[in-house]
Amino acid sequence: MRFSRDERGVSPVIGVMLMLVATVILAAVVSSYAGSLPSDESKAPQLSISAEAKENSYVLVKHEGGDPVNLNSIEVRTFIPEGTYADMSYKIPSSALQEVGNGNGVIETGESIKINWNDAFATSAWGLMAPNPGEKVTVEIYEKGGDKPIAKTTTVVRP
16 A cells, blocks of 8 residues: 655645635734724714794794704804795804803703894895795704704794
8 A cells, every 4th residue: 555645735725724814814803993993073963953033133043952062163054945035045153143041152952042133144235135024044053164064944934
């Protein structure tokens, strides 16, 4: 009986399999590490709002629920979807936002933001471009510098 000691075919196969297993384990370790890295991005607050608009008086935005928001970290915009000034959008100056609540600069559930009527809409050479009674106005809240609203509601202007 003659035995052959030529095992060259087995060694390369085992070597390739070991390299493959090592690669898979290394990929799993790197993936789990990268997935758990903290990010610098903070999540936008989530909130629900309602609004009330009284012609020539005010626009009141009420925080109905969700995260508290700092008045200095948000932008409030009005949008007129119909009527004489349809498609008119206006970013309300921060100085025009009045807190109706505990006065700490943070709007929490149950508190409101009051905006005087003349501050809530754009002004042109022809005067204030505001909706008429019975027309709709949409109020949107954005994070400062953001391009997507974090809260939005539409209401009908009351006389």
